[in-house]
Amino acid sequence: MSQPRPGTRDRRAMLLEAVRDGSGGIAELAEEFGVSESTIRRDLASLAGAGHVVRTYGGALDTERSPREKDRENATAKEAIARQAAALVRDGEVVLLDAGTTTGRLARHLAHREGLTVVTNGVTAIRELAGFAGIDLIVLGGRLRHPNEAILGESVLAQLRHISPDRVFLGADGLVPSRGLCCPSLEQSVVKHAMLHAGAEAYVLADHSKLDQAPFSYWTPLDREYRLITDEPTIDAVYPPFAESVIVGDEHETVGGAAHHGRRGS
Incomplete structure (x- = not known):
């Protein structure tokens, strides 16, 4: 029996961890989480708006570090x-x-x-x-x-x-x-x-x-x-x-x- 898909909040938390671990491609992330690429883009836009993730030069994804880091x-x-x-x-x-x-x-x-x-x-x-x-x-x-x-x-x-x-x-x-x-x-x-x-x-x-x-x-x-x-x-x-x-x-x-x-x- 397949596991239920995580809700939006849980998926975005896991997505943030995936980006931190170096998984940066839209298609790769969509496949990993079993959702559409447009859903991943919306999730990333939400994370970016909160300051958790940034689109870097060349289109890759990364997490922006805190001032302390x-x-x-x-x-x-x-x-x-x-x-x-x-x-x-x-x-x-x-x-x-x-x-x-x-x-x-x-x-x-x-x-x-x-x-x-x-x-x-x-x-x-x-x-x-x-x-x-x-x-x-x-x-x-x-x-x-x-x-x-x-x-x-x-x-x-x-x-x-x-x-x-x-x-x-x-x-x-x-x-x-x-x-x-x-x-x-x-x-x-x-x-x-x-x-x-x-x-x-x-x-x-x-x-x-x-x-x-x-x-x-x-x-x-x-x-x-x-x-x-x-x-x-x-x-x-x-x-x-x-x-x-x-x-x-x-x-x-x-x-x-x-x-x-x-x-x-x-």
Whole structure:
């Protein structure tokens, strides 16, 4: 006697586990669960809407990791990048921080400063800065996206039109010279683009694992002058398109330490 098919909720829970285990094809998943491909697509759309699964670059399926999972990867590199970024910020400036783990580490380095205004849509940065009276913390209000804990939406875009920060620091899931920043959702790519153009100086924080990588299908064009802050010491040779506008963070340097500086137009 055949087993009854699982209900929608149970099927979607099992589908999420299957995607996490690497079963990514629509037809394969439909056969495995004994339903139509259109049912699998609806299930995946529901999981994507809840932030549990993403359609990656090239059409594959993957599960998006939480900030805690991401922060454990390349932690030393992220710390060096955050420290170097903090060294650029001057007292009294208005700073805009994107959501992300490296920008969250940057927030930690700024927390003990005095007279800074920090505007952010990232829950990680909010946690790092909320308890420090010397920081004027402005939280961009909107819808909280899981699992990366970014605040997004039309209300965020509307608020960005009213600020002109001295510096903008953007995080990255991937960075490709010809396309820009790779993002897990269209909504997030639009918010990042508005942030990029909001400030006087723009920076992208990306460790070596993000360079020339495209894990998702949505893009923020880097269509203005910006600087890349990375930990890749051989970036001139390995990634020539980035070489003209790079600041390399040294994992051993202090906040006031020197760095290799360059500029490029995008």
